[in-house]
Each structure stands twice: as C-alpha cells, then as structure tokens.
Amino acid sequence: MADNNKNTILIVDCDFLSMKLESDLLQANGFNVLKASCGKEALNMLKCSIPNLVILDIRLPDISGYELFNKIKQDARLANVKIIAVTAFAMKEEEQKIKSVGFDSFIAKPIDIKDFIRQIKDKVSG
C-alpha cells in the first residue's frame, strides 16, 4: 500500500524489463512507484492519484510520449508534476525535441543507475 510519507513516481513504459529495473531502483531508494504500460492506463491512474514525478517513455503502444506529455500538461490538477523522458531514442535530435517541448529532463536508455537515481532525487526535491 502507498505510504503517504514517501514521494510517488509514476513510470509509463511498455518494456517489461525497463519497468522492472526502474521500479526496483526507485523502491530501493524509498519511493512509491505506480506503473502503467500504456498512455491510457497512465491517464486512468492520474485521475485518482497525483504523483510527484512521471517517467515517460517516448514510444508507447497507444499514444506517443509527446501526446501523453501534452495531456498531463493540460490538466490543471497535475500542474506541479515533474515529467522526465527516459527513452531508448537517444539520438541528439530526439533529445533536443524532448527538451524543447518542455520535459523537465531527458535520460537515455541504457540508463546509468547512479545517474538515474540522482536525477530523480534532484527533480523531486527541487
């Protein structure tokens, strides 16, 4: 069950192993983790819970990470939620696009686990 004293992070990623890796790392570092494997599932979860931070993959089975980003940004209840892209689209063009639309951060897969945790902690506390 969710512990209200902990920060909550929603991971949206359809790759089972990325989800497993990221959620295990976050839980080991004291975060609550919510998991969604597609955009629709993520939006349903966001109806009843407001996480501190959302980790978005760019390639999702239903809608793109960009579309999901826009939907979250349009929701006034979620105004303070930080959004980080964690994606295997690691080319510079993609990184520039992700940063230009307003994601709080960009992390390329494969992630460096120490850097990943450091960046998440930074964003949640900042």
Added chain:
Amino acid sequence: MNIKSFFTQSDKKLQKSEALYRELVEYANSIILRMDTEGNVTFFNTFAQKFFGYKPEEIIGKSVIRTIVPPTDTSGRNLKAMIEDLMVHSERYINNENENMLRGGKRVWVAWTNRPILDERGRLKEVLCIGNDITKLKEAEKEILIAKEAAESASRAKSAFLANMSHELRTPLNAIIGFSDSLLEGIAGALNEKQKEYAGYILESGKHLLSLINDVLDLSKVEAGKMELELSSFDLKELLRKSFSFVKEKAMKHNISLLDNVDNDLAPVTADERKIKQVVYNMLSNAMKFTPDGGKVGIEAKKINAGEIRVCVWDTGIGVEDKDKEKVFAEFEQIDNDYSRKYAGTGLGMPLSKKFVELHNGKMWFESEGQGKGTRFYFTLPLARINKE
C-alpha cells in the same frame, strides 16, 4: 562610272551579300524559323525542315501549334497559351526552353532564342526563332533527378533504420547494463567474489556493446554528411592531461608508465570538445591495447606553426607492419594477429577518430618503424576558427 553600271554593280554586291546570308541561314546547324503574330510560319530553314520533317510547302503559312508545337506538353504545360503570350510579351521569351513535336508526333526539347522583328511603326511583325535540340540533355537531367530522388529516399530510409535499430538495441542493453550494475551495487543483496566478477563481465560487455552502437551511428552520420560540430573554446592542455585518468587503472594493472609531455604554453582551441575527447580516448585506449606489460604510453602536444597544434599519442607497443598500414584507418578492419585477437576492439575507433579530426579541418596519421617498435599516432588541429562548409 555611269548610273547604270553603278546600279548593276551595287545589285551584284547586294545579290552576293544576300546569297551569303541565305547560305548562312539555310545551312546553319540550328533550327531557324520565323512566324507572324498569329503564330503562322513564314520561314523555315533547311535544318528545321530536316529536324521537324516538314517540307517548306507543308509548313509555310501554317500555325506552329499542332505542327511543331503541341498544344500542351507532356507535363501538361499549355504551349498554345505560351505562344499567345510570346506575341504580347516577347521580352520574356528571349531565352526559352520548351517541348516541341516532330512530324510523327515524337516529342523533343528545344532551347530557343526568340527575337521580335518590328515594323516601321514599332509594332511586332514577326518573331525570329533560333533553336537547338536539347532533348538528350533534358533526358539526362531527368535521369539525374530520378537518381537524386532515389538516393535521397535511400538516405532517409537509412536514417530511419538507424534510429530504429539504435532504439531496438538500446532497450535490451538497458536491462543488461542496469541489472548487472544493480547486482554490483548490492541492490539485490551482497555478492560473493565470483558473482561480483561475473556481474562485472556482463556490465563491461554491455558497455562495450553500447560504445559499438554509438560508434556505428556516429560513423554513418559522418558519412551522410550530417555530423555537426558543437564548437566552443576550451583548454586542450587540460583535456589532454586529464585524459590519462581514462586509462590509469589499466596502466597500473599492466605496469605501463604514462608520460605527459604537453606544452605548457598551449593556447585554448575552438573545437568540439566532446569529439576531441573521444579522439584522444580512442588513441589512448588503442595505445594501451597494443602495448605489452611494462611498456610506456605517452602524450605530446605542441604548437607546430602559427596556426596549428599537433597532438601525438605514442607507445612502445607491438607497432604496425608495413603490410597492415592501410588497415589502421579502415572501418571494421583489425590487424589480424594473436595480440589483436586477445584485445578485440570495435574496429571503428580509429576510423571514426580520423573522421572527427577531418571535420575540424585537421589531419590524422601514424608512424611506426615496424613490428615491435611502437607506434606514434598524430593529429593536428587548426587554431583559427574552423570553417564550416
């Protein structure tokens, strides 16, 4: 001279001069024709007759439309309207290329120069048209355009393929690198020595694979002419001195001495720092790879003339035999001997480094006196701002 003989003589001169011009026009290897303001042919030279396949009696007095000019061309351009416009705005058609038609209906391309001929009152009377057959040129142009489009489409497909391939390879690598690193970090509990060792191998191999993917992508970007430099001014001296930290651990393990001989007066350079760092790292790891235990690896750098810095990474390693010298900068080539098999790399490090240096308008080369005598790799970097093309 009496009047009569004067006229006879001047008549003869006139006849002679007319004959000269007639010959010139008739036998010229160009289409020469005239048409009136209605577009009806009033003159048609021999070359035009042969070219279009009309005898004078078949064409004189007839409109150019539907004889030598199709009402619309193959691409749908309205040529009837063009001829009408030519009569109004002849100045726009002084040099004009359009499709024409031979007697049998075959389409050709002709480059025309059109000259208006005015009457005494300055009104358009006729148009003098001189044309050259450019059908072959047009066909070649079309073929080049098709080839260009095919090449561009192939290049787009290649870029899309690479972006996808990169994504597909990085996804499993995320699990390989992430979970092995997690094991080593003790996230799943303490490991014994053997487990640590094995997890370390998985992590190292994963990282090696990642650098290979990055090199392949970089190389294809350079080849597609899409690699851009991010220029900034930085202290090359410091970059070079710090670069030993990449290989320090390995050097200690193999008892290899690292020697720094970087000139203290080295001025800052304007270059892509990340790429230069990658070049130096590639040179150093290459030197380490081919230097047996107890050897030496060094960096030298100095200004060699007013506008250039030369960097050298040298080693006391196995050297390069003459027969292998061409392979050093060839992609995916590795010099085949027991030593390189033992220390397999990506085979892309040096070719990519050379390309990075060349993007900076620098040069990269190496010297080796032969097997067992070590190798010296050099690159130069212009000090002046790099000219982007």
